[in-house]
Amino acid sequence: MAAEACLEGWKIAISRDTGALYLAIVEAIAQSIRKGELQEGEKLPPQRVIATRLGTNLSTVTRAIAEAQKRGLLDATVGRGTFVRINAGGSSWRVAGGSVLDLTMNSPPLPQDPGIQAMIQGEIGAIFKQQDAQSLMSYRVTGGTLQDRQLGMQWLAPVLGRRRASEMLIVPGAQVALSAIMSSLMRPGEAIVTDLFTYPGMRSIAAQFGYVLLGVEQDEEGMIPEALEELCARHRPRVLYCTPTLQNPTTATWSVPRREAILAIARRFQMSVVEDDPYSLLLKAPPPTLAMLDPTRVIYVATMSKVLSPGLRTAYIVLPGAEMTRRITSGVRAICLAKAGILDAIVSRWIETGLAQHCLRSIRDELTQRHMVMRQILGTRAPDKTPSPHVWLPLPEWWSSADFVAFARRQGLALVPSSVFTVSGDPPAAVRMALGSASDLSELRDSLTNLRSVLEYRPAEGFSDVV
Incomplete structure (x- = not known):
């Protein structure tokens, strides 16, 4: 031990x-x-x-x-x-102040276009002029109104296809969505199978509710079907939790054959599949979601926080069937009751007027530029991946993840160590950095230049974060 x-x-x-x-x-x-x-x-x-x-x-x-x-x-x-x-370990790798840049917060970059910023301000003012203030400041019905859910389905249509509004719930954030889903499907002591390196929020949920997380070995594409099948045969987990597109933290994206193979395993072992899909809309041509490939088994979760803004605090749950919808609705009601009317009104209006789509295109372009800057500065060390808000950065052989993060912190850079994501085994020599944290390209360029010097530095024998 x-x-x-x-x-x-x-x-x-x-x-x-x-x-x-x-x-x-x-x-x-x-x-x-x-x-x-x-x-x-x-x-x-x-x-x-x-x-x-x-x-x-x-x-x-x-x-x-x-x-x-x-x-x-x-x-x-x-x-x-x-x-x-x-x-x-958050206090050891988060920087409270004085850093060149905090690269730990995984969020989309704010649109730099002044015209978009002016539109956002104008739309917020228009909402208060056109809608009743009492309605805006009160709770909405659990899961959202029919109109809000119809607009939510319109927003997700590029990755979900045509689905009924009655299959959707709107909740205040993906963490609420995942907590409600897991607490409705699982009992303490039961197992959730997931990637070997997984979203820290799922680790928090497992610890809070007493679930067992089982990490599946993965390759460059993501979860390995043969390893999943072997683990399922041994442990018979109730739920498969996964992020098949731009996985957090590794950015691995499953091919269509791998998606079909993993869904076949889930059917064979009668597992519910929870597809966490924060990032697909950032891709101009995303692969089909698991929920499109098997809408009768997959519970789908998407969020505005990773594609538009964390301040919108809006997530969507799309469910397979009326009975599952009833169960998860009860779970949402127990955890958060409902969303505030003003947030629902903002999100729905942005979708209806096209502002949300306009912002999304701007964020895609901004992320593409940020990845270009990263490749210019880091050269061959930069991962050659589809642009995403976060990057999984393997380290030189002379660094461990913990020591690298500690040393980078002293140089004014905040990064996330691999231990935060590791479900089992020793954390690998890698870190996650969030490219969306920088206020603009100039600030990002300065921070990446600093990062390059830290990557190239060879610490003295026995380096430690003990002071």
């Missing part, structure tokens, strides 16, 4: 610390998380075992665990134990 292996290092660290013993233990835990020795979701030994191994008393360890919880490092539940919190 990796956590038990850390105890000897903790003992040495606290013996050198001259401050309060319980705070020294907290700092030792934090260091293990920052260095990747403790993985998110990993269970710690019982507190009595920790106290014995560290040569201290139980009350000191209990106080340290409580303080680590306050700092967002650990989650402790009576009867289950103490676990490293999902995203606990």
